[in-house]
Amino acid sequence: MRKVVKISDKEYSMKSSAYTQFKYKNDTGRGLLEDLNKIQKYQDLTPEEQVNKTQELLELLLRLAYIMIEEADEKQVKSYEDFLKNIDGMLDNVDWINEVVILASSPFSRGIQKVPE
Numbered sequence: 001m002r003k004v005v006k007i008s009d010k011e012y013s014m015k016s017s018a019y020t021q022f023k024y025k026n027d028t029g030r031g032l033l034e035d036l037n038k039i040q041k042y043q044d045l046t047p048e049e050q051v052n053k054t055q056e057l058l059e060l061l062l063r064l065a066y067i068m069i070e071e072a073d074e075k076q077v078k079s080y081e082d083f084l085k086n087i088d089g090m091l092d093n094v095d096w097i098n099e100v101v102i103l104a105s106s107p108f109s110r111g112i113q114k115v116p117e
Helices: 018-028 032-044 047-072 080-085 095-105
Strands: 002-007 010-015
Touching (some): 002 047, 002 095, 018 032, 032 095
């Protein structure tokens, strides 16, 4: 599945397929389904727990977004570091978070219905 997602002020073409989970595991050493489950459970945390887990959540989401951007078209990004340097306001508009989670889960299901707000 392909989708254009806007992060900060830049639009990225992203792709999610069966390959995404293998690329994610290769790049991060973690399982994609386990991390999607962590992201889904984020909204069930208390506000204090959410604050403590925000950095971890953003790291998971940004790495996942980068992998799907790279899968769609490697020419969009030079490296993960350059991708991060081009994000000026990742929380100015958080719609991208839902879009990334739903797109990443699409090869496994019709999408995760409950995502962090």
